[in-house]
Amino acid sequence: MITITNLHKKFGDNQVLQGVNLTINQGVLAILGPNGSGKTTLNKCILSMVYPDQGSIEIKGQNIKNQWKYRENIDYLPQIANFPNNITVIELIQMIKDLRHDQAKDHQPLVNLFKLTPFLHKKLNKLSGGTKQKVNLLLTFMFDNPILILDEPTTGLDPAAMITLKQLILNEKKKGKTILVTSHIMSFVEEVSDELIFILEGKIYFKGTVDQLKETTKQTTFEHAIANLLID
Incomplete structure (x- = not known):
C-alpha cells in the first residue's frame, strides 16, 4: 500500500502538486489528466526522483523520506527512455541486470513475447x-517486484x-501487485484499470472506477466522461 498525504510540489512559480491525498492499494490505478497536470511529478515523488516541498509518502507504513532501499521493490518505466546510443540491446539488458544485481533473471521470454x-x-x-519502447518494457517487466x-x-x-x-x-495484477499507469489512450485505461484518479492543476478531481466516473458525469462513454471533467 502507498499512502500519500498533503503532497505539494512547486517548480519556480509553477505549483505542480497542491495537497494531494491518495491511498493506493493492490491492483491497477490509472493516473489521468492533461499535459502538465502533475501525473509524472507524482510518480517521481513516489520514486524520490523529485522531493516534495510538503507532505509525506509512506510505502507499507514506512515513510520514504531520505530512504532509498525501498526502491528495490519498484519496477519503473519512464515516459522517455534515454538509453546509451552506442551499445546493443543485449548489452543494455546485461547492464541493467548488473545494476539490479540479478544476472540470473531470464530475459528470453520477454524477448520472444515482444519479438x-x-x-x-x-x-x-x-x-x-x-x-x-519494447526494449523499455522488457527492462521493466524483466524483474518481479511488488510495485x-x-x-x-x-x-x-x-x-x-x-x-x-x-x-x-493483467498477469502482474493477478500476482497481487500495485500498478500505477499513466496513459492518454482511454481504451487502454478502460481495459486494464481497477480504479482511476483524474488530476488537474495538481489536485485530484476524481477517484473511483470507470463506471463510477460515467455515473458521476452522466456520460455513456469513458472518453466523454473524461472530457466532461475537463469542461467542468
Missing part, C-alpha cells in the same frame, strides 16, 4: 521508437504490442 530477437545485437540508436510504475507505456507501440502489454499488466 526482439532480430534486434538484440543492434545498437540502440539504430532502433525505431516503437522498438525502443510497478508505468509512465505512458503505450507510446509508439503497434496494435499487437499493445495487446501484449495489456496481458502483461
Whole structure:
C-alpha cells in the first residue's frame, strides 16, 4: 500500500502538486489528466526522483523520506527512455541486470513475447521508437517486484504490442501487485484499470472506477466522461 498525504510540489512559480491525498492499494490505478497536470511529478515523488516541498509518502507504513532501499521493490518505466546510443540491446539488458544485481533473471521470454530477437545485437540508436519502447518494457517487466510504475507505456507501440502489454499488466495484477499507469489512450485505461484518479492543476478531481466516473458525469462513454471533467 502507498499512502500519500498533503503532497505539494512547486517548480519556480509553477505549483505542480497542491495537497494531494491518495491511498493506493493492490491492483491497477490509472493516473489521468492533461499535459502538465502533475501525473509524472507524482510518480517521481513516489520514486524520490523529485522531493516534495510538503507532505509525506509512506510505502507499507514506512515513510520514504531520505530512504532509498525501498526502491528495490519498484519496477519503473519512464515516459522517455534515454538509453546509451552506442551499445546493443543485449548489452543494455546485461547492464541493467548488473545494476539490479540479478544476472540470473531470464530475459528470453520477454524477448520472444515482444519479438526482439532480430534486434538484440543492434545498437540502440539504430532502433525505431516503437522498438525502443519494447526494449523499455522488457527492462521493466524483466524483474518481479511488488510495485510497478508505468509512465505512458503505450507510446509508439503497434496494435499487437499493445495487446501484449495489456496481458502483461493483467498477469502482474493477478500476482497481487500495485500498478500505477499513466496513459492518454482511454481504451487502454478502460481495459486494464481497477480504479482511476483524474488530476488537474495538481489536485485530484476524481477517484473511483470507470463506471463510477460515467455515473458521476452522466456520460455513456469513458472518453466523454473524461472530457466532461475537463469542461467542468
